[in-house]
Amino acid sequence: MAKAPRNGPYICGIDAALDVVSGKWKGLVLWDLHAHGIRRFAELRRALPGVSEKMLTQHLRQMEEDGLVHRTVYAEVPPRVEYGLTEAGEALNEALQPLGEWGLERIRRGRLTVVPEPDAPLSASSL
Amino acid sequence: MAKAPRNGPYICGIDAALDVVSGKWKGLVLWDLHAHGIRRFAELRRALPGVSEKMLTQHLRQMEEDGLVHRTVYAEVPPRVEYGLTEAGEALNEALQPLGEWGLERIRRGRLTVVPEPDAPLSASSL
DNA sequence: CTCCTCACTTACCAAGAGGTAAGTACCGCA
C-alpha cells in the first residue's frame, strides 16, 4: 500500500526500466496492447493464457500509475473499461523491441547460446 | 531444484529476455561487465553497492548457465576468478541500450511520465 | 598468533510476488 511511486533510487536507466516491466505479465500486456491498440479488461484476460484477474488488475493499475497505459471507464450498465498504451507506453514498447528480438534469438537457439571456452587453465564446470 | 535450464514456455521474445535479466542485480552486473570488460568477483561486489555475496554468486551462476557471462577460474593460491561477457551477453547489453535510455528519460521526468491533468479538482484517481 | 582477503557455500528468515477462490452489483438470456 501507499507505495504508489515505485522508484527506488535507480543506479542506471536499465534499473528504472526493468522496475517498470518487472512482473509476470507486464511485458505481455504491453505487447498485446501494442498489437491490438485498445482492449477491454476481459479481452486482455482472454489474451493472456493463465493470468488471474487479481494479477491483471494489479499490473494494469501499476502500469497506469507508471503512465504506461491509460484507463477509460464508461459509466455504462454492463461495466466497460478500456485500456490502451500512452505515449510512454508506446515508447517503452519500442525500446523493448531489440530485447524481444534478442529473446527470440535465444529461443531459436534452444537456450544453447554457445560459450566458446577461451583458454581457461581450470575447467570451471568441474567445480 | 534442478531448474538449471530456466525456461518456461515463453510466449514472446520479451518474455524470454526478461526472464534472463530478472533479478535485482542482473542488469547492473551486465552493465558493469560491459563497462569494465573483465572483472573479478570482489571487484564486482565492490562495484555494486549493497549486493550480498550470496546474491552475486547466485546471479553470476545463472548468467553463466544462460550463456551471458564466462567464468574463468585460475588455480592460483589466492583464488582468482574472472568474469566477462560472452557474445550473447554483449548482444543482450546492446539490446538493453534503448531500454536504458527510456529509463533515463523516465528518471529525468521525475516519474511524471505524461498524465496530462491540467487543473482538475483533487480526486482519488489523481493520486 | 590473529585477523584479513579471496571466492565462495550453507542455514535461516522476512518480505513480497503471485495463485485460488469467493464476494459484489447489475444485466441479459433461457
Next chain:
DNA sequence: TGCGGTACTTACCTCTTGGTAAGTGAGGAG
C-alpha cells in the same frame, strides 16, 4: 429462477526472492 458475463476486490496461502550471518581453507600482513 438461475446462469453467465462485466470488472473488479478481498482474504488466504504458498513459493520465490533476497538479506544476514556464519563457515571454509590457505596465504599474507600485522
